[in-house]
Amino acid sequence: MRFKRSALVLLLALLALGTLVAQTTTLNFWTWRPEDTDAYNKLIAVFEKANPGIDVVLTAQKNTEYNTILSAALAGGSGPDVFQSRAYGGLETFAQSGYMEPLEKWVPELKKFDKAPLRGATSIKDGKVYGVPFASQTLFIYYNKAIYKQLGLSVPETWDQFLANLQAMKKAGVQPLANGGKDGWTLEVLQGAICPNFYGANDFFDAVMTGKATFQDPRYVGAIAKLKELTPYMPDLFMGVSYTDMQSSFINELAGHFIGGSFEAGYFSAQNPKLEYDVFPAPVAKKGDKPYVSVYADGNFSMNAGSRNKDAAAKFLKFLAGKTTGDFFIKDLKQVSAVPGADTSSSPYIQKVLSLQKYNTPYIMLVGFRYQQPTGSVLLQAALQGFMAGKFDAAEVGRQVQEGLATWHAPFQKK
Amino acid sequence: MTGKDARKGLWIAFFVLPGLAVVFTIILLPLFMSLFNSLFSWNQLLRGDFVGLGNFRKVFATEPYRTRFFNAIGNNLTWFLVTMLVQNSLGLFFGYLLSRRVPGHEFFKRVIFIPVLFSIVAVGFLWGLYLRPNGLFNGFLKLLGAGGLQRAWLGDENLATFSIIAVNIWRWVGFPSLVFLAAIDNVPVECLEAAYLDGAREGTIFRRIILPLIVPSITVITVLTIIGSLNVFEQIFTMTGLDGSPNFSTDTIGTLFYRTAFGSVDSGNPEIGVGSAIGVVIYALTFGASILSIAGLNRKEVEL
Structure with missing residues (x-):
C-alpha cells in the first residue's frame, strides 16, 4: 500500500517536472567575448524577464579559438541556437556551409538597419542576411590631450599640419606615434586609417571591387607611400614594437598619438582612467577635402540553421536587434551599436565617433577582400612589413597585393 | 598449457589495449582522416568533390601556395641546420665538459637542464618580452656599451627566425647535453685508460674513442632534431x-x-583540403627523414 502511494507521488512529480520542462525553452548563446560575460548576463536577464519560459544560457569561448570551436560544434550538431558571428568573409564560412539561418523572415527589424553594417551580415553569394549586426568599428587617430595642451598644439586637419605636430612632439622629446610594425594587422589598421584620404575613399573602393582599378593604381601606391613619411615619428626599432607595446606606451602617456580603431577606447580608459584623450579623423591631403574614416561591421548575432528552438531564437534575435540592446552596447560595452536609433546621450565619445562616420568608407581589405585565401589582409600585412622595414617600395606592395588577389577575385582576372 | 597462454594473451591485451586505443583515436585516426580530407575539394566547412591529388598539386605547383610552402620549408631547413650546428654542438661540448667533471659540474648540469622543464609557451612569451625593442636584451647590450648592436630582434626579417631559434636553443640545449653526458659516461673506462697510457692526447681520445662510441646518442639527437625542426610551431606562435x-x-x-587549415581571425577563411594536404606532407617528411637518418647513422655505429 505504502509502496503504491509513493510510486504514485513519484509519477505525479515526474509528470509535473515534464510539463515544467516543456514550458521552458533553453537557448544556448555563444560569444567570443569572455570579458563581457557579466554585461551580457545583465542584458539576458532583461530579455528573460520579458519572455518567461525562455532561458538563455551564455557560453563564452576564447576569441582566437572561437571559429574553430564553433565550426566543430556546428558540424557535430551540438552548436548553440544563437551565436556571435564574424562579419564579411568570416560570415561566409558559416553561411555557405549551411549552418546559418537566413534572418529576413524571422527578424523584420533588420529592414531598418543601415546598409553599411548590414553588408557585414550579408552573404556575397546569395545576398541573404544571416545576422543581426551588433557594432561598427571606426579607424582614426587618438591623441593625448594633455600633451597637446602642454605643447600648444591644435588638432590637425591636413597631412602637413599632422606632420608638423609630430615634429613638434619629437622636438619636445615626446614619442610622437605609438605605432609599430611587429604585428602585421596593426599596419593594416594604419593603412585603413591613413590611406583612404589619399586613394580616394569610396570611388577607389568601388573601382577595385568591380575591377575598374587595381591595387597598382597610382592612387593606391601613392597612398601607401605616405605611410613611410610617418616612420621618423615612430618608436626606435618600430618593427619590433608589438600591439601591446603600442597600447602601453599610449596608456602610460609616453606617446602622443595612437593610430587605431574605436575598439581601443574602452581599454584605454579602463587601464588609465586619468588619461585625457580624444580622437580626430586621419588628415586630408589639402584643406577643405572631406575627411574619410574606414568603417566596418564588427560582427553579428546569428541563428543556427539546425536549432530546434527557432521560434525562441527568433524572439531573442529580435530583442538583440532592438533599442534595449542598442542602448546596452553603448552604455555597458562602450561600443558603437549598429541598432538604428540607439541612445548615444550617455557617451560623448560614441557621439564623436558617429559624427566622424559622416564620411565613411569601407575598411578596404576586411570588407572587400577577405573572402578567399590569400586574403587581401594577409597579403597587405606582410607586404607592409616589408615596405615599412625598407625592404621594397610602395609599388611592390601594390604588386604583391594585386597578384595575390588576382588568383581569386574574379574582376581582377579579366584584366 | 593453451589455456594458460590464452589467459596470458588476455592479460597482455588488457594492458596494451587502452594505450592502443589512445594511439588509434588521437594519432592514427586523425592521420588517416587528414589524408582522406586532403583528397577532396572543400567549400568552406563542407566536404565537396573528390579531387585526387589536386590539393597537393596546389601546394607544390600553384601560386600563391607554392611560394608560401617553399618559403616555410626553407625556414624549417634553417631551423634544422642551425639547431644541428649550434645546439647539438653546444650540447656535445657541455656533455663533454660535464663528463670531465669540471669544477661545479653538478651545479651546471642542473642549470643547463632547468629550461628544458619550462613550458614552451611561457618561454616564448617571456623571451618575446625580453626581445622587445626596449626589453631586457637590448637594455643589457646598452649596459655592456654595445648599444649600437640593438635590434628589433623579432621584428627584423633577417633576424627574427634566428632570434627564435636562439631562444629555442637556450630552452632545449640541456637535453642533448644530458644525453651526451650519459653516453660519454658509458664509454668503458678501460678504453680511456688504455689510450691515456699509450700517451693519446685529450683531443685524439675524444675524436677516436669517445665520438665513435656515442654514435647511437648522436643518432637519437639527430632524429629528434629533424622531427623537432619539422614540427616547429609553438615557438613561432608565441x-x-x-x-x-x-x-x-x-x-x-x-x-x-594551421593558418591554411583553420584560418585565423586576421587572415581569413579555412581551406581544409589544402591544409590537410600540407599536414600529410609534414607527416611524410618527418617519417621519411627519420628513416633515412636512422639508416644512415646506423652504419657509422661502432661496437666494442
Whole structure:
C-alpha cells in the first residue's frame, strides 16, 4: 500500500517536472567575448524577464579559438541556437556551409538597419542576411590631450599640419606615434586609417571591387607611400614594437598619438582612467577635402540553421536587434551599436565617433577582400612589413597585393 | 598449457589495449582522416568533390601556395641546420665538459637542464618580452656599451627566425647535453685508460674513442632534431604569431598548416583540403627523414 502511494507521488512529480520542462525553452548563446560575460548576463536577464519560459544560457569561448570551436560544434550538431558571428568573409564560412539561418523572415527589424553594417551580415553569394549586426568599428587617430595642451598644439586637419605636430612632439622629446610594425594587422589598421584620404575613399573602393582599378593604381601606391613619411615619428626599432607595446606606451602617456580603431577606447580608459584623450579623423591631403574614416561591421548575432528552438531564437534575435540592446552596447560595452536609433546621450565619445562616420568608407581589405585565401589582409600585412622595414617600395606592395588577389577575385582576372 | 597462454594473451591485451586505443583515436585516426580530407575539394566547412591529388598539386605547383610552402620549408631547413650546428654542438661540448667533471659540474648540469622543464609557451612569451625593442636584451647590450648592436630582434626579417631559434636553443640545449653526458659516461673506462697510457692526447681520445662510441646518442639527437625542426610551431606562435610575421620570414610548415587549415581571425577563411594536404606532407617528411637518418647513422655505429 505504502509502496503504491509513493510510486504514485513519484509519477505525479515526474509528470509535473515534464510539463515544467516543456514550458521552458533553453537557448544556448555563444560569444567570443569572455570579458563581457557579466554585461551580457545583465542584458539576458532583461530579455528573460520579458519572455518567461525562455532561458538563455551564455557560453563564452576564447576569441582566437572561437571559429574553430564553433565550426566543430556546428558540424557535430551540438552548436548553440544563437551565436556571435564574424562579419564579411568570416560570415561566409558559416553561411555557405549551411549552418546559418537566413534572418529576413524571422527578424523584420533588420529592414531598418543601415546598409553599411548590414553588408557585414550579408552573404556575397546569395545576398541573404544571416545576422543581426551588433557594432561598427571606426579607424582614426587618438591623441593625448594633455600633451597637446602642454605643447600648444591644435588638432590637425591636413597631412602637413599632422606632420608638423609630430615634429613638434619629437622636438619636445615626446614619442610622437605609438605605432609599430611587429604585428602585421596593426599596419593594416594604419593603412585603413591613413590611406583612404589619399586613394580616394569610396570611388577607389568601388573601382577595385568591380575591377575598374587595381591595387597598382597610382592612387593606391601613392597612398601607401605616405605611410613611410610617418616612420621618423615612430618608436626606435618600430618593427619590433608589438600591439601591446603600442597600447602601453599610449596608456602610460609616453606617446602622443595612437593610430587605431574605436575598439581601443574602452581599454584605454579602463587601464588609465586619468588619461585625457580624444580622437580626430586621419588628415586630408589639402584643406577643405572631406575627411574619410574606414568603417566596418564588427560582427553579428546569428541563428543556427539546425536549432530546434527557432521560434525562441527568433524572439531573442529580435530583442538583440532592438533599442534595449542598442542602448546596452553603448552604455555597458562602450561600443558603437549598429541598432538604428540607439541612445548615444550617455557617451560623448560614441557621439564623436558617429559624427566622424559622416564620411565613411569601407575598411578596404576586411570588407572587400577577405573572402578567399590569400586574403587581401594577409597579403597587405606582410607586404607592409616589408615596405615599412625598407625592404621594397610602395609599388611592390601594390604588386604583391594585386597578384595575390588576382588568383581569386574574379574582376581582377579579366584584366 | 593453451589455456594458460590464452589467459596470458588476455592479460597482455588488457594492458596494451587502452594505450592502443589512445594511439588509434588521437594519432592514427586523425592521420588517416587528414589524408582522406586532403583528397577532396572543400567549400568552406563542407566536404565537396573528390579531387585526387589536386590539393597537393596546389601546394607544390600553384601560386600563391607554392611560394608560401617553399618559403616555410626553407625556414624549417634553417631551423634544422642551425639547431644541428649550434645546439647539438653546444650540447656535445657541455656533455663533454660535464663528463670531465669540471669544477661545479653538478651545479651546471642542473642549470643547463632547468629550461628544458619550462613550458614552451611561457618561454616564448617571456623571451618575446625580453626581445622587445626596449626589453631586457637590448637594455643589457646598452649596459655592456654595445648599444649600437640593438635590434628589433623579432621584428627584423633577417633576424627574427634566428632570434627564435636562439631562444629555442637556450630552452632545449640541456637535453642533448644530458644525453651526451650519459653516453660519454658509458664509454668503458678501460678504453680511456688504455689510450691515456699509450700517451693519446685529450683531443685524439675524444675524436677516436669517445665520438665513435656515442654514435647511437648522436643518432637519437639527430632524429629528434629533424622531427623537432619539422614540427616547429609553438615557438613561432608565441613569439611572432600565426602569420609568420614579419613578412612571412618566420613562417614554418607548422604555422602555414594551421593558418591554411583553420584560418585565423586576421587572415581569413579555412581551406581544409589544402591544409590537410600540407599536414600529410609534414607527416611524410618527418617519417621519411627519420628513416633515412636512422639508416644512415646506423652504419657509422661502432661496437666494442
